[in-house]
Amino acid sequence: MKIQIKLPILHKQLLYFEHALRRNYSTEHGTIPHKILKRMDAWQIHEYCSEVQLTNTRTPIINSPNDVLIKVEAASVNPLDVAMSNGYGSEMIGFLRKIRTGSELPLTLGRDFSGKVISKGFSPCKSKELQVGQQVWGVVPVHLQGSHAETVLVPNAVVAPQPSNLNPVEATSLMYAGVTAWSALYIFGGLLFRSIQGRRALVLGASGGVGSIAVQLLKAENAVVFASCSTDAIPFVQTLGADVVYNYNDPDYVEIVKSNGPYDIILDAAGLGPEDYLKNNWNCNAYVTLTIPLLKNGDQYGIFGGLLSSATQFVLPNLKAVSQGSTIRWALFQPLPQAIEHIGKLVSNGKLIPTVSEVYGFNDLQKAYERVGSGHLRGKVVIDMLKQSDGLTPVKGEREENTKEEGQ
Structure with missing residues (x-):
């Protein structure tokens, strides 16, 4: 039986493997970055003192052995996010962002997250602790693109396994604060x-x-x-x-x-x-x-x-x-990492309890910003990526049902 190989397809596959090796990816499919060209939705500001806008942009690409790419399941909205959207810290933080990425805007806000590891670099540090598909939580340094997006790219030092007694909404409500x-x-x-x-x-x-x-x-x-x-x-x-x-x-x-x-x-x-x-x-x-x-x-x-x-x-x-x-x-x-570890131990021991004030869906993020900007909150405002309804905190069991429907 004669086997035929189509050269264009073979060439494309070789480039794919070359890119995987060059980027040092690790994913659930080995070293092949199966989603590197995927685009994602992110809430961004394109100029200061303007509302956040839903933008279709490129999924972040791992460039460092210490990078971790997270699929965001929940993220909180902090007063700092609202302040930064109005230009707070743009001179100093924007300068750091320009050094790292070459551009200050557009900017994705969001300083914490709960989600699952999509892929990671080949750093020996945390190589055993963080696994692809693992449920994690963490924070985003202020000079990096944030978590109000479908995915977020962060150093592995600010990511840790999420305590099993919290769901994503509860977990992210604790992180930045x-x-x-x-x-x-x-x-x-x-x-x-x-x-x-x-x-x-x-x-x-x-x-x-x-x-x-x-x-x-x-x-x-x-x-x-x-x-x-x-x-x-x-x-x-x-x-x-x-x-x-x-x-x-x-x-x-x-x-x-x-x-x-x-x-x-x-x-x-x-x-x-x-x-x-x-x-x-x-x-x-x-x-x-x-x-x-x-x-x-x-x-x-x-x-x-x-x-x-x-x-x-x-x-x-x-x-x-x-x-x-x-x-x-x-x-x-x-x-x-010491802070995240300390908080995780207290949560696991029942000594630190999350307080969630309101939960919004990803498409309602503008409303969440308005709510945080109005102040007088008792607890955190959280974005639930799986939430569909507007304005109400999901009832117990809603997240589990949605999770099963989406196969996660």
């Missing part, structure tokens, strides 16, 4: 290398995304946690385990907080700011704030002018704080 809270407390708050047990910590804005997770992180280490929130949020914050909850609507709020001091650490997740903290004369060893002017100053004065202005705004309040026996520290989101 959790890593931010962990960074603020453990890195900038200095709790990484010291015992937290028995320490007195005050969390301002305890009902928000970062604040609610910070309360749980501290209680998991047996800290004595004080928390502040609005009147209607007090029952919610109490369920998180806070020992004392302050009502910031109380006319005597400032004096009550002061009278219960001193505190080992105050985490400002409410946007109070160093000036108000110093004016209130609250006694603590370390005041850690997420309200920092670095990116805002960069947008206003340029990179170098913004750095100089920020340095001044950091040093002068600290001179006054030091005279009062305190330090003021700026906290930034740090996408570290």
Whole structure:
């Protein structure tokens, strides 16, 4: 029997294998990148101060042995996403993005995700931990294209196996806010290398995304946690385990907080700011704030002018704080594997519980941005890639049924 080989087809196959070897892919079909030419839908901004738009764009291609390509099943919408769509951080973060990709826009937002591994590079690091088809969660560094898309490409250091006791919606609701809270407390708050047990910590804005997770992180280490929130949020914050909850609507709020001091650490997740903290004369060893002017100053004065202005705004309040026996520290989101690992252990042990406020479908992402921009949330706003209906959180069992229908 004579076997005929069509040369054009053979040539195409050889190019396919060559590309696979050159890109160092690993997929569920071996080393062949079976979806490298596939296009995907992504919500992007093409200019700042404009609405996100649904765009059909090219699926990211793995270029590094450390890259992991994830099929996104859920992603949260954070206040940072809304701020970045309006140009926040465009000078400094945009500069980093230009260095990496050569272009600043269009930009896909989204700083966290839950999903499945589609393909990965051949890095020996995490080669056994992350497998194609595995359910994972993670965060996206701010200078990379985000997760409000069908797929996202991230370094393997910011990806980890997802705890089995969470579904994708619950998992992604914890990631960005959790890593931010962990960074603020453990890195900038200095709790990484010291015992937290028995320490007195005050969390301002305890009902928000970062604040609610910070309360749980501290209680998991047996800290004595004080928390502040609005009147209607007090029952919610109490369920998180806070020992004392302050009502910031109380006319005597400032004096009550002061009278219960001193505190080992105050985490400002409410946007109070160093000036108000110093004016209130609250006694603590370390005041850690997420309200920092670095990116805002960069947008206003340029990179170098913004750095100089920020340095001044950091040093002068600290001179006054030091005279009062305190330090003021700026906290930034740090996408570290230690943070993801710590959060994962607490979730698996039932010590960290997700709080989801509202769930939107992928096609309703604009509405999700509007909801986050309006504020006053109790928990996270999440995008469920499998959700079809508009406006309501899926009932229990809906996701499992949809998953079976789509064969995932």
